Amino acid sequence: MRAVFKRSLASLEDVFAFTEKFFAGEEVDGKHLYAINLVLEELFSNMVKFNEEGPDTVSVEMLRQNGAVRVQLSDQEPEPFDVTTPRPLDIDAPIERRAESGMGLFLVQKFVDSLDYTYRNGTSTITFVKRLD
Amino acid sequence: MLELEHAGDGRVIVVGRLDAAEARKAQEFLDGIDNPRELDCARLEYISSAGLGILLRTQKRLMAKGGRLRLVNVSNHIRDVFRYSGFDKIFDIVGVADSGQ
Numbered sequence: 305m306r307a308v309f310k311r312s313l314a315s316l317e318d319v320f321a322f323t324e325k326f327f328a329g330e331e332v333d334g335k336h337l338y339a340i341n342l343v344l345e346e347l348f349s350n351m352v353k354f355n356e357e358g359p360d361t362v363s364v365e366m367l368r369q370n371g372a373v374r375v376q377l378s379d380q381e382p383e384p385f386d387v388t389t390p391r392p393l394d395i396d397a398p399i400e401r402r403a404e405s406g407m408g409l410f411l412v413q414k415f416v417d418s419l420d421y422t423y424r425n426g427t428s429t430i431t432f433v434k435r436l437d
Numbered sequence: 438m439l440e441l442e443h444a445g446d447g448r449v450i451v452v453g454r455l456d457a458a459e460a461r462k463a464q465e466f467l468d469g470i471d472n473p474r475e476l477d478c479a480r481l482e483y484i485s486s487a488g489l490g491i492l493l494r495t496q497k498r499l500m501a502k503g504g505r506l507r508l509v510n511v512s513n514h515i516r517d518v519f520r521y522s523g524f525d526k527i528f529d530i531v532g533v534a535d536s537g538q
Contacts, residue, residue: 313457313458314458316456316457316458317438317458320454338483338514341483342483342485342518345456345457345485346485346486349457349485349487352457393522393523394523395521395522395523395526396523396526397523399493399496399497399500399527400497402493402523402527404490404491404493404494405486405490407486407489407490407522408485408486408487410486410522411485411486411518411521411522414521415521
C-alpha cells in the first residue's frame with residue numbers, strides 16, 4: 305500500500321489514517337499500531353522540518369512481509385541524512401542536562417527491528433521493519 | 438486531534454494525540470497554567486518525541502520554582518515511551534494498572 309503526503313505536520317492525521325487502513329486491510333494486530341505510528345511520525349516529521357525546500361510531497365509505502373511490517377519513506381533532498389547513525393541519549397542524566405529535542409531518532413532506533421538508509425541520485429530512502437511477534 | 442482541559446487545582450486532563458502537529462497547542466496551554474501539578478493521561482492515546490519535549494520543558498519550568506508535574510493514568514504503550522526515554526527518572530508516573538482503573 306502506497307500513498308503520498310503533503311510535506312506538512314498537518315499531514316500526520318492522514319499518515320495515521322493510512323496506517324490504520326493498512327492494519328485493517330492486512331489484519332495486523334493493533335498492538336503494533338503505536339510503534340509503527342511513532343516511528344513513522346518521527347521520520348516523516350524530520351523530513352518536514354529539515355527539508356523544507358524539498359518537493360511538495362513525501363512518499364510512504366507499507367507492506368506486510370515474512371511476519372513483519374516493512375515501511376519505506378522516500379524523499380528528495382540535497383544532502384544525505386543517515387537516520388541509522390547511532391543517536392545516543394543519556395536517559396540517566398539529570399533533568400537540567402536533558403534536551404527538549406533530539407529524542408525522535410533515539411526512539412526510532414529503539415522501536416524498530418531493522419532500519420536502513422540509502423541515498424541515490426538525490427533521493428533518500430528509509431526502510432524500517434517491525435516484526436509482528 | 439488534541440484537547441486539554443484545566444480541571445482546577447493544577448490538574449490537567451489531556452485527550453487525544455500529542456504529536457508534532459499538536460505540540461505547539463499543548464505547549465501554549467501548559468505555559469498558560471501557573472502551577473500544573475498533575476497530568477491525567479487516561480485519555481491520552483499517543484505521544485511522540487514532540488510531546489516528550491513539551492513535558493520536559495514544563496517540568497523544567499516547574500522544578501525551577503520548586504514544583505513538579507506528576508503523570509497519572511498512563512497506558513502501557515505510553516509508559517513504554519516514557520521508560521525508553523528515561524522519563525521515569527524525571528517524572529513521577531502512575532500507570533493505569535497502578536491506579537486500579
